[in-house]
Amino acid sequence: MTTALPQTEYDPPKSSWWRRNQIGISPWLFLAPGILFFAFYVIFPIFQSFNVSFYDWDGLGDAEFVGVENYQELYWDDAFYTSLWNNLLWLVLYLLAIPGGLFIALFLNQTVTGIRLYKSLFFFPFVISQVVVGLVFTWFYDPTFGLLNSIIGTFGMGPINVLGDENYVTYGIILAGLWPQTAYCMILYLTGLNAVDPEQVEAARLDGAKGARMLWYVILPQLKPATFIAFVVTIIGALRSFDLISIMTNGGPFGESRVLSFYMFEVALSEYGFRMGYGAAIAVVLFLIMLIFIAYFLWSMYQEERTR
Structure with a gap:
């Protein structure tokens, strides 16, 4: 007859607080440096700009609180309205980079001879500096030796000083900015096209969809994430x-x-006498305009995700 062993109560080893919460805390430890840098270099300056906009300050001496006087002065400032109108032009015309980048990406997504060379040529504007872009287009627009006037001269048209004419100058600069921005949107759409479901494309072909119908009903819905990023980046770049x-x-x-x-x-750092408060008021207006557009797109994406 065997005797039963005495039963002892099992006492599992106590785990530390770190072991119990390691999975939830570890991602935040990796994110902490980035969050701190973002808070210190982005969030804090935003609130500081709001604060400085209520002062008359040259950046060195004592700041004098003036309330909303800087904003009242903006209301009567013709230069402010000229700048705001030019920003609206930038905003509207700069969005042409999105359809331009889409159609270039659709072309480069094909299998044709020399496609790598074409991709390199269209990708080139994205990797060069904005300084180089500005200098290239300055030479392009030059009324004495620029390529633009050489081209229109062959049609019997006189030289046009694009950058010296107040009616053309903003459009000329926007065109220069569209060159690299279109390349950036093209890269976004090329990345998005690689994620398009080939089974949906094949099913649409079997149903007789092709050309514009294929693009509108099959391809573009799958490119919405790329389109969202392109809109946000283009709007921020324009503003x-x-x-x-x-x-x-x-x-x-x-x-x-x-x-x-x-x-x-x-007005803050140049010929107008280092008016930091007035410059901060302009920065606040620009920030609020950006915030309106970005909040609208984020809300639209959120609503769309909820309806799925």
């Missing part, structure tokens, strides 16, 4: 356009090519 204007015209002629970001630089 903060500064480098091309600084290189090509420095805001001229007669300030007609200014945009809000460049005008902010002028």
